[in-house]
Amino acid sequence: xxxxxxxxxxxxxxxxxxxxxxxxxxxxxxxxxxxxxxxxxxxxxxxxxxxxxxxxxxxxxxxxxxxxxxxxxx
Numbered sequence: 265x266x267x268x269x270x271x272x273x274x275x276x277x278x279x280x281x282x283x284x285x286x287x288x289x290x291x292x293x294x295x296x297x298x299x300x301x302x303x304x305x306x307x308x309x310x311x312x313x314x315x316x317x318x319x320x321x322x323x324x325x326x327x328x329x330x331x332x333x334x335x336x337x338x
Contacts, residue, residue: 274285315321
């Protein structure tokens with residue numbers, strides 16, 4: 265079934281069924297498996313480590329970073 269056909273059928277559903285379908289569709293966009301999230305974390309950590317190793321960025325101590333963050337939030 266094509267998207268346009270699904271859309272037409274969905275719009276003909278009663279309100280409560282459309283609301284339920286809409287909620288399920290929205291939730292499906294937010295769901296990521298733990299494996300996907302972990303893979304993204306590992307990739308980001310590797311990218312940042314490489315940037316540090318290559319001298320592209322400079323490490324900032326946590327206390328300095330937190331102080332700057334707090335200042336920005338004021």
